[in-house]
Amino acid sequence: ERLLEKGAKVYGIDCDEEVIEIAKKRLAPFSSLAQYGTFIPVNDNFSNILNIIEKYNIEPADGILFDLGVSSYQLEREERGFSFMKNGPLDMRMSKRVPVTASELIKKISEDNLTKLIFAYGEDRWAKKISRTIVSLRKSMPINTTRQLSELIARAVPKNILKSNIHPATRTFQALRIAVNDELENLEKGLSDAVNILKKDGRIAVISFNSLEDRIVKHFFLNKAKGCTCLPSAIVCVCGGRKELRIMTKKPVVPDGAELDYNRSSRSAKLRVAVKL
Numbered sequence: 640e641r642l643l644e645k646g647a648k649v650y651g652i653d654c655d656e657e658v659i660e661i662a663k664k665r666l667a668p669f670s671s672l673a674q675y676g677t678f679i680p681v682n683d684n685f686s687n688i689l690n691i692i693e694k695y696n697i698e699p700a701d702g703i704l705f706d707l708g709v710s711s712y713q714l715e716r717e718e719r720g721f722s723f724m725k726n727g728p729l730d731m732r733m734s735k736r737v738p739v740t741a742s743e744l745i746k747k748i749s750e751d752n753l754t755k756l757i758f759a760y761g762e763d764r765w766a767k768k769i770s771r772t773i774v775s776l777r778k779s780m781p782i783n784t785t786r787q788l789s790e791l792i793a794r795a796v797p798k799n800i801l802k803s804n805i806h807p808a809t810r811t812f813q814a815l816r817i818a819v820n821d822e823l824e825n826l827e828k829g830l831s832d833a834v835n836i837l838k839k840d841g842r843i844a845v846i847s848f849n850s851l852e853d854r855i856v857k858h859f860f861l862n863k864a865k866g867c868t869c870l871p872s873a874i875v876c877v878c879g880g881r882k883e884l885r886i887m888t889k890k891p892v893v894p895d896g897a898e899l900d901y902n903r904s905s906r907s908a909k910l911r912v913a914v915k916l
């Protein structure tokens with residue numbers, strides 16, 4: 640809204656059909672009032688940013704902001720199945736165009752692959768126990784709801800884990816959501832294409848909400864800031880890599896106490912910013 644008040648043209652990309660409709664309504668006044676900039680809602684995946692640029696004939700951008708993950712709105716809609724705090728269908732798709740729901744995914748996946756998935760995308764040390772319990776129970780009944788899954792996970796992990804502040808289903812839900820929506824692949828593709836459509840001196844900023852996303856952003860920025868990837872022993876550069884970004888945030892920016900007081904869902908957010916060279 641601040642950017643629009645200053646007269647910017649803002650393309651808001653979100654793959655969620657419901658969310659983009661809300662944004663369209665909320666920001667409509669900006670597109671009709673001459674003193675403001677223009678908001679253009681785009682219902683697409685940011686991994687398609689090159690196609691979006693072509694379709695909308697967009698000029699090189701002054702800034703690109705990635706605000707990753709799911710919103711509180713999505714988490715609170717029980718029918719979307721993102722949250723273990725709500726009972727709803729085990730869906731977790733950020734868009735109706737995503738082909739497989741979380742419930743379909745856990746119906747077909749092998750125990751071994753489910754363990755790997757929960758471990759890789761949820762970094763859950765109890766991945767093996769959880770996947771074993773899911774696979775043994777799915778034989779007798781389909782796991783179709785968020786409540787079924789969260790209760791089953793609570794049964795799978797050691798009892799002392801239940802006393803911790805973090806719900807034992809947190810990591811498995813994160814892992815399934817990441818897998819269902821191909822979140823990490825989309826992030827890698829989106830970042831890499833975004834740098835190519837940024838103006839010189841333009842800014843790329845990313846707010847991430849888990850360590851997997853933050854690691855990708857950190858390494859992506861470091862690689863683009865380094866340029867040459869030849870071995871240190873190489874006398875001349877043979878890779879031809881050139882520096883494309885300068886990192887503006889040596890350490891990620893995290894919310895301070897005041898922000899945490901009014902916005903608790905920012906507690907795991909990390910902001911990294913770089914400038915195009």
Ligand SMILES: C[S@@+](CC[C@H](N)C(=O)[O-])C[C@H]1O[C@@H](n2cnc3c(N)ncnc32)[C@H](O)[C@@H]1O
Pocket residue numbers: 652653654655658683684685686706707708709710711733825826
């Ligand atoms: C943290 S929320 C953003 C909230 C928003 N900035 C606000 O203030 O209301 C992340 C949003 O990104 C969307 N999203 C996640 N991955 C996406 C992707 N690969 N392409 C497009 N949108 C994506 C989600 O649907 C969700 O609405």
